[in-house]
Amino acid sequence: MRIRRSxxxxxxxxxxxxxxxxxxxxxRGALVWAVARSEEMLEELAGxxxxxxxxxxxxxxxxxxxxxxxxxxxxxxxxxxxxxxxNGMVEDxxxxxxxxxxxxxxxxxxxxTQRVLPSMLERRRGHICNISSVAAWVGVPPITVxxxxxxxxxxxxEGLRRELRGRGVTVATVNPGPVSTSFAKRAAQGDRITExxxxxxxxxxxxxxxxxxxxxxxxxxxxxxxxxxxxxRVAGLARLGAVPGLQLxxxxxxxxxxxxxxxxxxxxxxxxxxxx
Numbered sequence: 001m002r003i004r005r006s007x008x009x010x011x012x013x014x015x016x017x018x019x020x021x022x023x024x025x026x027x028r029g030a031l032v033w034a035v036a037r038s039e040e041m042l043e044e045l046a047g048x049x050x051x052x053x054x055x056x057x058x059x060x061x062x063x064x065x066x067x068x069x070x071x072x073x074x075x076x077x078x079x080x081x082x083x084x085x086x087n088g089m090v091e092d093x094x095x096x097x098x099x100x101x102x103x104x105x106x107x108x109x110x111x112x113t114q115r116v117l118p119s120m121l122e123r124r125r126g127h128i129c130n131i132s133s134v135a136a137w138v139g140v141p142p143i144t145v146x147x148x149x150x151x152x153x154x155x156x157x158e159g160l161r162r163e164l165r166g167r168g169v170t171v172a173t174v175n176p177g178p179v180s181t182s183f184a185k186r187a188a189q190g191d192r193i194t195e196x197x198x199x200x201x202x203x204x205x206x207x208x209x210x211x212x213x214x215x216x217x218x219x220x221x222x223x224x225x226x227x228x229x230x231x232x233r234v235a236g237l238a239r240l241g242a243v244p245g246l247q248l249x250x251x252x253x254x255x256x257x258x259x260x261x262x263x264x265x266x267x268x269x270x271x272x273x274x275x276x
Contacts, residue, residue, distance in 0.1 A: 001077070001127050001170070001221045004029030009068070009075050011059055011112070012082030014041035017131065017179065020211035021079060026051035028215070033072050035059065036082070059108040060100070065115065074119040077218055080109040081131045085146045098145055105149035110156060117169070124168030127221045129214055130157045132173040134230065134238040161227055170221035174213045176231040177238070178204040205231055 008025050012018035014036035026032045026049045034042055035055045042054035055071065057064035059082055069075070083105045086097055113128055120126025136154035139147035154173060161171035213229045220226040230238075 001125075001218050003215070003218060006030045006076035007033070007072060007074065008077040008079065009033045009035060009072060009112075009116070010079040010081055011035045011108075013045070014038040017176070017207045017210045017214075018079075018081040019045060020207040021081065021214050022052055023049055024208070024211045024215055025077075025218075030077075033068070035068060059112065060103045062111070065108065065111055069112070069115040074123065075116040076120075076125065077127045077129065078112060078116050079129045079131070079214060080112060081214075082108070083131065083149075085143060087142050089142060090144050093145060101145055101149050102152075105146075106152045106156070109153060113160070120169045121164075121167060126169040127218055128157075128160070128169070128171045129217045130171070130173050131210075131214070132157065132175045134175050134177045136173075136175060137238045158227075170227075172217040172221065172227045172229065174210060174217055174229045174231060176205065176210050176213075179207060179210055179231075 003025055008030045010018050010022045010025070010032055013022045013032075013034035015038075018034070018036070019041075022032045022034045022045060030051060032049075032052045033055050034045055034052050035057050036042055037056065037058050039054070039056045042056060046052045046054040055068055057068050059065060059068075084101060086093060086101055109130060113130075116126065116128070130153050132153045133146075133150040135143060135147040136150035139151070154175075157171055157173045164171060210231050213231045217226060217229055
């Protein structure tokens with residue numbers, strides 16, 4: 001699918017993967033609607049990139065999602081990038097935070113997809129790229145609920161891809177491993193952040209590398225073998241964590257991460273921010 005002159009919506013576009021993706025696609029001739037809650041950061045992005053249209057929205061709000069699609073008109077490509085994380089044991093996670101993770105990571109993604117699909121199907125042209133994670137393939141503490149949301153994204157994407165096969169609309173997921181963004185710092189439980197588990201100390205792919213994978217998912221849409229793109233590609237080996245024998249290794253490793261995840265004092269995390 002061509003990028004030039006396409007109308008592309010990118011959610012969570014104020015920082016990290018979303019911002020890098022908006023810049024990359026805009027510079028290749030797309031009209032990019034950059035969606036996030038931070039007006040200041042979106043205006044800065046649009047000031048640097050003339051092909052970027054800033055759109056301030058909270059994607060968890062039905063009215064904001066409706067206003068977005070009404071403003072864009074027919075969408076050629078939807079990049080569902082916005083997402084949040086949470087670090088901690090399930091028994092310590094506030095119920096409202098569980099709901100919020102699913103609202104952002106899953107329900108908003110599905111609703112936006114439903115809103116763009118009718119015009120795509122009518123034109124028999126369109127692509128939906130959902131930013132999933134290697135966490136969609138193996139669930140581990142202390143990000144169990146986050147993993148659950150990404151399992152949902154992966155299952156939805158795979159089912160939708162099969163629903164739409166032969167109808168002109170393609171679906172793909174991009175599944176990053178560790179990425180050098182502020183996401184880890186935002187997956188907080190009180191003052192206890194994902195960074196403490198060593199995630200931010202691991203070699204992480206730059207956001208631009210994930211943006212390149214998203215670009216590739218668009219131009220190679222529908223070609224066998226490109227419906228799921230792990231970043232880096234070797235991160236796709238995470239799927240082996242579901243193999244019965246190798247599950248024992250994951251189980252053993254989880255004993256360590258589970259123990260690290262339990263703080264002396266627990267408190268709800270800060271308000272989630274737009275990220276990926």
